[in-house]
Amino acid sequence: MNKFSIYQYLLILVILTLGFIYALPNIYPTQPSIQVAYTDSGKSADQALLVELKDILSQSESEYDEIFLRENKIVVKFDDVNKQLASKTILQNALLDKVIIALNLEPSTPQWLKNLGGNPVKLGLDLSGGVHFLLEVDIDTAQLGRLELLLDSYRTTFKDERISYDKSSIKDLALFFQFSDKSSYNKALKKYKEDSPLINGVQYVITERPSSNTLLLEYSDIALREIRDYAVGQNLVTLRNRVNELGVSEPIVQRQGANRIVVELPGVQDPTAAKKIIGKTANLEFRLEANSRTSPLRKEKFNFKDNEFQTAFLEKAVVVSGDRVTNANTGFDESGFAQVNITLDMEGGRALQKATTGNIGRRLGVLFVEQKNKSELVTNDLGEKIIEQTSYIEKNIISLATVQAVLGTSFRITGVGSPAEASELALLLRAGALAAPMKFVEERTVGPSLGKENIELGIRSIVIGFSMVVLFMFFYYRVFGLAANFSLVINLVLITGIMSLLGATLTLPGIAGIVLTVGMAVDANVLIFSRIREELKEKDPQLAIKDGFSRAFVTIFDANVTTLIAALILYVIGTGPIKGFAITLSIGIVTSMFTAIMCTRGIVNLVYGNKNIKTLKI
């Protein structure tokens, strides 16, 4: 009685081995390293760059451990932080704008472990230090932009098809047309209905007001969802580019919910600089300067960005906007002043060529478009004071230069100020345009010292809590206590292994989850042992062990399933740290069940199985 078959032991052994292998990468220390990537995000690091870096490092006699190409980056590892920082400076000075260099801590996992897919657990921002941003995409503005285009296109269509209207505008995110007569009204309605069908529904919701010959056109829910998904998707791409420009080693840029984007930058220590680049919802518009022949209706007055007293009139028509820019970098002109070299895509190049042909000698203005937020205290319908945030758009001229020749896909802007200003402009140009403005709705910065402190405190409380439980179990249950303690150790190893394998992120609440699991994992063992004690009053030891385990199983199963329900709900509703807690708790519940039922039993069977025992100390 109370013997496991060889297969049961094998199963335990296989799971334990896997657990150990995947937990193993966590005991190797991290190494200071740098990651080098080309500034032009379209270009991947290659063998040539590797050779170049090696040359620079050997010329300056910098010591490094290892240098290799990984995906689109080159990684250089060092044995101490000073060498890391020194080499970073040397490389940056030698290569300047050509590359982006990020500091990083590289795990020193051995190759054979990596080949098996072994990686250390990722640390959350609260442990590694860094910045977390939550940005909200302003869908209304994206929708408004679409509506303006739509208004323009229908005005043209109606003109072409001789549908006459008296008034046209955008009111409350709806297209408004008042037609001159019934027949125009009917023709327009027909037109709208023809344009509306989509594959999966309709694009427009049309409100008909035949009495006043007016039609209101709004986007349907399906069309709105499409606009939203497009805007968020476009902004994600742009944000990824901007984040790459920051040179952060393992950034996260992810959509969260319908219209929010999470940006996490581990290791970033200056949130202000990061925010400046990420939050800059800047765009550019290239417009010709208005001249004497431009009608007053077609021109607009703007201030200069660096001098608010200086103004100029630009045409209303935008020649090219910032999203046509494919590349931009800084350089110097013949007389040594900073300039920005710009490359446009084909469409942008054609538009600029068309606009500049016949306009040589006129000036081309570059408008810097920035979205700013303004908050106001207002009283709502219920009489409560609430905050209303409105965003407005500010456009300033950053450059107004004479067109020297017909411009195409590549050209340069001179007179952009200092080299630093030129490089910031180039950075913004490269990072591209956002499809819709965004605002920060949440920001969390954890300094590096706090991160380190959190890890230390977390580990300390695990060690202390764990030791107390282990001691208690040993003194209270003796041999069985030892079996339970062994299971507890296995449990910790398995949790670590599974988290590493899943690529789950460990956070401070996650550590708390592990500590809690240690406490609760004991429960399954205690349930079994108390049951065995009870059974011992009426049965002989072997039978008592057998029945103790099997009867406690039902209880353990029900109790754990219900706790698992609570943990899963936490995971679904939670974000960030709470998710981390839910993950470790769920993994802990599963592993503690396995260890109590399989491992503890295995050891007890090894010790007492098939033996003739008179008394059982428990």
Added chain:
Amino acid sequence: MDIRFRFMKFRKIAATISAAVLIVSILSLSFRGLNLGLDFSGGTLVEVTYDKPVSLESIRDNLSDNGYADSQVVNFGTNLDVLIKVADLDGNSSVGEDIFNILNSSESTIDLKRVEFVGPQVGEELRDQGGLGMLVALFMILLYVAFRFQYKFGLGAVAALGHDVIIILGCFSVFAWDFDLTVLAALLAVIGYSLNDTIVVSDRIRENFRTERVLEPLDMIDLSLNQTLSRTIITSLTTLLVLFALFFFGGELIKGFSLALILGVLVGTYSSIYVVANMLLSLNLTQEDLALPEPEGADFDHMP
């Protein structure tokens, strides 16, 4: 029968105490409310470390001179660590940097530990999500327990959980402790823990109702409680051991979390004895309720 301690003799007293504490909790929650942490209230929080102790008064003065009159300034852990909370409601995300700059310009050197900004809308959403999560969790658990046991046990379990959650919330309200996201997580973990206890006790009650046909329901419950008593005490004890380790050594950030869990383990242990059993007795649990030709647990008996 081995009934050492007559738990049910005190059921009326226990019910009175529970009711009284519940009433106080509900009153405090409805009149005082919770001292919502940054996660739910929105605003900005800055934590800095000074190189030498400074008076909080001087920091307050410095801040109010610079336009942050309504800031909360407290020590966080040691007297070198200072936590500044601004209930800045205009959703301005640069307050944190601003405060850091104001403090940094005065004579002592400071190290920025963290800045948190939560927009008003995000705070509101987190609040709603948390409440919803709690309700969904309770409902799912009710369903599971009703399905595995019997609806009277389901009601008993949910009553016990509601009792625990309200009392813990009540404590946070009465003592004006900060209620943030980690405390909410702890509360959900308490649901899990307390449920664990409840299930173990219910399981034994169910078993005894099926096997011991001679006893009155009251004695049956007392017997079950006595049988599970040693396990209840040991598990609570080990869990409390690790929780106290977390509370004393885990740092300031998870103090609230461990506090909520410590309360939860205490209240949860009590409720799985008195609330569930009381509930089952007042719902008139009879042997017929659980009479099955074959115990449900039989499916598992052959397993290790």
